[in-house]
Amino acid sequence: MNPSMDTPMDKPLTDPHDAGHHAAPAGLWRWLTTTNHKDIGSLYLWFAAAMFLIGGLMAMVIRAELFQPGLQVVQPDLFNQLTTLHGLIMIFGVIMPAFTGFANWQIPLMIGAPDMAFPRMNNWSFWLLPVAATFLIGSLFLPGGAVSGGWTMYPPLYLQGGISYDLTIFAIHIMGASSIMGAINIITTILNLRAPGMRMMKMPMFVWTWLITAYLLIAVMPVLAGAVTMLLADRNFGTHFFDAAGGGDPVLFQHIFWFFGHPEVYILILPAFGIVSTVIPTFARKPLFGYRSMVYATASIAILSFIVWGHHMFTVGMPAGMQLFFMYATMLIAVPTGVKVFNWVVTLWKGSISFETAMLFALAFVFLFTIGGFSGLVLAMVPVDVQLQDTYYVVAHFHYVLVTGALFSIFAGLYYWLPKWTGHMIDERWGRWHFWLSAISVNVLFFPMHFLGLAGMPRRIPDYALQFADFNRIASLGGFVFGASQILLLVVIVKCIRGGEPAPARAWDGAEGLEWTLTSPPPYHSFAKPPEVR
Amino acid sequence: MNSQASSSDTSYYLPSPSHWPIVGSAALLLLSLGATLTIHDLAGGGLLLLAGGGTLAAMLIGWFGKVIGESQNGLYNDQVDASFRWGMAWFIFSEAMFFFAFFGALFFTRVISVPDLASADNALLWPGFQAAWPTAGPGLEQVFTPMAAWGIPALNTAILLSSGATVTWAHWALKRDRRGQLNLAMALTVALGALFIAFQAHEYIEAYQHMGLTLGAGVYGATFFLLTGFHGLHVSIGTLMLLVILLRCLRGHFRPDSHFAFEAVAWYWHFVDVVWLVLFLFVYWL
Ligand SMILES: [Cu+2]
Numbered sequence: 001m002n003p004s005m006d007t008p009m010d011k012p013l014t015d016p017h018d019a020g021h022h023a024a025p026a027g028l029w030r031w032l033t034t035t036n037h038k039d040i041g042s043l044y045l046w047f048a049a050a051m052f053l054i055g056g057l058m059a060m061v062i063r064a065e066l067f068q069p070g071l072q073v074v075q076p077d078l079f080n081q082l083t084t085l086h087g088l089i090m091i092f093g094v095i096m097p098a099f100t101g102f103a104n105w106q107i108p109l110m111i112g113a114p115d116m117a118f119p120r121m122n123n124w125s126f127w128l129l130p131v132a133a134t135f136l137i138g139s140l141f142l143p144g145g146a147v148s149g150g151w152t153m154y155p156p157l158y159l160q161g162g163i164s165y166d167l168t169i170f171a172i173h174i175m176g177a178s179s180i181m182g183a184i185n186i187i188t189t190i191l192n193l194r195a196p197g198m199r200m201m202k203m204p205m206f207v208w209t210w211l212i213t214a215y216l217l218i219a220v221m222p223v224l225a226g227a228v229t230m231l232l233a234d235r236n237f238g239t240h241f242f243d244a245a246g247g248g249d250p251v252l253f254q255h256i257f258w259f260f261g262h263p264e265v266y267i268l269i270l271p272a273f274g275i276v277s278t279v280i281p282t283f284a285r286k287p288l289f290g291y292r293s294m295v296y297a298t299a300s301i302a303i304l305s306f307i308v309w310g311h312h313m314f315t316v317g318m319p320a321g322m323q324l325f326f327m328y329a330t331m332l333i334a335v336p337t338g339v340k341v342f343n344w345v346v347t348l349w350k351g352s353i354s355f356e357t358a359m360l361f362a363l364a365f366v367f368l369f370t371i372g373g374f375s376g377l378v379l380a381m382v383p384v385d386v387q388l389q390d391t392y393y394v395v396a397h398f399h400y401v402l403v404t405g406a407l408f409s410i411f412a413g414l415y416y417w418l419p420k421w422t423g424h425m426i427d428e429r430w431g432r433w434h435f436w437l438s439a440i441s442v443n444v445l446f447f448p449m450h451f452l453g454l455a456g457m458p459r460r461i462p463d464y465a466l467q468f469a470d471f472n473r474i475a476s477l478g479g480f481v482f483g484a485s486q487i488l489l490l491v492v493i494v495k496c497i498r499g500g501e502p503a504p505a506r507a508w509d510g511a512e513g514l515e516w517t518l519t520s521p522p523p524y525h526s527f528a529k530p531p532e533v534r
Numbered sequence: 535m536n537s538q539a540s541s542s543d544t545s546y547y548l549p550s551p552s553h554w555p556i557v558g559s560a561a562l563l564l565l566s567l568g569a570t571l572t573i574h575d576l577a578g579g580g581l582l583l584l585a586g587g588g589t590l591a592a593m594l595i596g597w598f599g600k601v602i603g604e605s606q607n608g609l610y611n612d613q614v615d616a617s618f619r620w621g622m623a624w625f626i627f628s629e630a631m632f633f634f635a636f637f638g639a640l641f642f643t644r645v646i647s648v649p650d651l652a653s654a655d656n657a658l659l660w661p662g663f664q665a666a667w668p669t670a671g672p673g674l675e676q677v678f679t680p681m682a683a684w685g686i687p688a689l690n691t692a693i694l695l696s697s698g699a700t701v702t703w704a705h706w707a708l709k710r711d712r713r714g715q716l717n718l719a720m721a722l723t724v725a726l727g728a729l730f731i732a733f734q735a736h737e738y739i740e741a742y743q744h745m746g747l748t749l750g751a752g753v754y755g756a757t758f759f760l761l762t763g764f765h766g767l768h769v770s771i772g773t774l775m776l777l778v779i780l781l782r783c784l785r786g787h788f789r790p791d792s793h794f795a796f797e798a799v800a801w802y803w804h805f806v807d808v809v810w811l812v813l814f815l816f817v818y819w820l
């Protein structure tokens with residue numbers, strides 16, 4: 001046990017910067033018990049990296065199997081387990097924890113706070129994640145294997161599986177609890193711990209996007225918890241929520257799931273908007289164009305996200321009036337999203353632009369996320385969606401949004417803030433290699449999937465007809481290169497942590513914001529005294 | 535004991551490293567594994583559940599005990615107090631969204647899926663099925679009596695509303711520093727909460743033993759038991775929290791101008807109250 005736990009060390013910290021970290025234990029115990037937002041942010045980011053490796057290896061196996069028609073590498077059941085786990089791990093284990101890692105590191109720095117509002121709860125939010133990940137990945141080794149019904153967990157398929165299905169339900173519960181606590185912490189920190197003078201409309205865009213994301217989280221993660229609880233009851237306690245014989249309806253699950261699921265899409269992308277809205281002004285050396293409209297656009301996207309879930313269900317049976325409503329509501333989201341893309345482009349206009357790796361990823365984000373947004377508009381049209389539902393076009397669409405969108409913004413954020421966090425500039429040469437290899441291969445990987453989907457290739461199937469062979473082979477080759485390129489990212493990160501050119505307080509000459517007024521790396525407790533914001 | 539200084543001028547309280555969160559994670563690990571093993575009738579499930587429950591209890595007592603100690607020692611300034619308020623308010627909001635999922639299931643079933651099963655589209659599949667509520671659905675043999683609103687449920691409504699009044703009385707007394715009335719009103723609130731739980735337990739036993747109303751009684755049974763069950767769980771947690779507050783009141787904790795823990799529990803209790811009113815309306819009455 002930690003001897004310092006109950007000592008008078010817990011006095012009010014008149015100068016938190018001085019007193020706090022003498023109590024910090026060393027070694028593993030430090031990381032298990034830490035209440036420091038930077039430590040916890042790093043834990044989140046390393047956890048996301050580990051999950052990225054595991055989820056990425058699963059994707060490599062999937063692409064290897066799809067390299068040519070027929071069954072070569074894995075049997076269909078294992079293939080289904082891998083696609084299911086790949087989805088769950090990448091969403092709940094990589095993108096969400098990585099963004100939460102950024103939030104932990106950056107929000108206190110950006111608003112001039114000493115730490116997060118609830119440092120102990122912050123620790124718990126993180127340390128729940130390894131428990132959930134253990135259940136998800138461990139279930140691969142249980143009798144019957146892991147869940148194989150797709151990450152969306154639809155009944156009746158999901159009601160039929162074995163022990164790993166129940167473990168996955170509990171994993172979802174635990175990840176939900178983690179997300180809700182994390183979101184409450186972020187909301188409270190932003191509402192209550194801003195430095196004097198930091199009015200809401202002066203907050204950095206990244207803080208704004210995370211505030212709105214946190215509201216989405218506390219609104220929809222409990223709904224997902226309710227949905228999987230009903231699955232648990234139907235599976236084990238004899239209820240008939242999703243069974244027509246008892247008056248229930250499997251479609252009910254889809255409604256509840258997608259009421260969570262569509263806002264979840266914005267949980268995965270709004271923080272990306274925040275990162276890109278930070279990186280682009282820095283390297284264009286101009287303030288963000290249309291700050292107010294960015295804030296309002298983000299809020300509009302979040303509100304609209306609650307009334308579009310039906311676009312995932314156009315083919316399950318729905319009155320035409322509802323289809324029209326969900327179609328138009330979905331298309332409406334293109335307006336605030338368009339405002340954002342416009343603002344990024346105008347921010348670049350007449351800027352004195354330089355192309356550091358962070359900026360390269362941010363620019364690639366603007367191009368490639370927009371492609372993902374456009375294919376989303378295509379899918380929003382009911383007659384088109386009826387054709388494309390569950391084809392590789394959908395796979396192409398959401399991978400453009402989540403890989404070249406969310407993941408590229410995470411890369412941009414890493415290249416942008418690592419100098420602040422480590423005190424060393426990154427190796428731009430390696431970074432550029434990572435960028436160009438990733439940006440080219442990711443398009444080789446996902447762009448052909450549009451054609452495969454339009455030609456009718458269904459998703460989540462390990463085998464396919466001969467006419468799909470060429471594009472699948474191209475996609476797989478792109479996938480292998482993309483997967484291998486990520487080793488470069490690991491090299492860059494490790495190099496940056498271990499050494500390199502010392503980073504000044506303001507690591508980028510065009511960077512604005514409170515975090516750049518602190519040393520690189522910043523002191524253990526970020527702002528001992530709240531800074532004044534003009 | 536009332537050593538709290540007015541500390542609004544000191545800086546934000548940052549707790550030192552704590553082992554309670556990781557203990558909590560271990561508890562949830564044990565509980566989930568135990569539940570899974572128990573569900574599948576595998577060995578060790580009960581043991582793990584017991585260990586997990588014990589660990590969770592230790593964590594809650596230890597963690598909240600530490601927070602109460604810090605509060606009593608005056609480590610929390612006004613800004614920390616405001617953080618607690620925001621945190622609790624949004625926690626209750628997320629709880630409301632959890633119930634929203636189950637109410638959504640109830641409304642969907644009553645308005646869409648049951649009428650749909652009785653429509654001409656499904657006449658071949660489920661011949662002769664009449665859309666009515668309550669129902670066990672078209673394919674189950676189970677015969678059950680639905681729970682009537684104007685027996686125990688109406689009584690429970692009165693009990694919960696009264697407990698809402700008594701907890702407000704307690705708050706009123708606390709703000710005027712009338713400790714006798716505070717203790718009395720809190721004790722009454724706890725007693726009313728316990729009475730509610732007892733009545734609901736009786737109702738469940740009735741349902742299972744005499745009314746054929748079980749979890750398996752079609753979608754009526756499913757929505758009935760999950761909605762009232764999760765509400766009952768919240769009442770139980772709320773009563774436990776009220777009990778802790780009562781014990782703290784008896785030990786002289788809280789001051790007229792600083793008693794957020796009391797208010798948080800009162801908020802929670804009112805929230806549970808409101809959920810019950812919606813439940814009474816749509817599950818029992820209409
Ligand atoms: Cu959607």
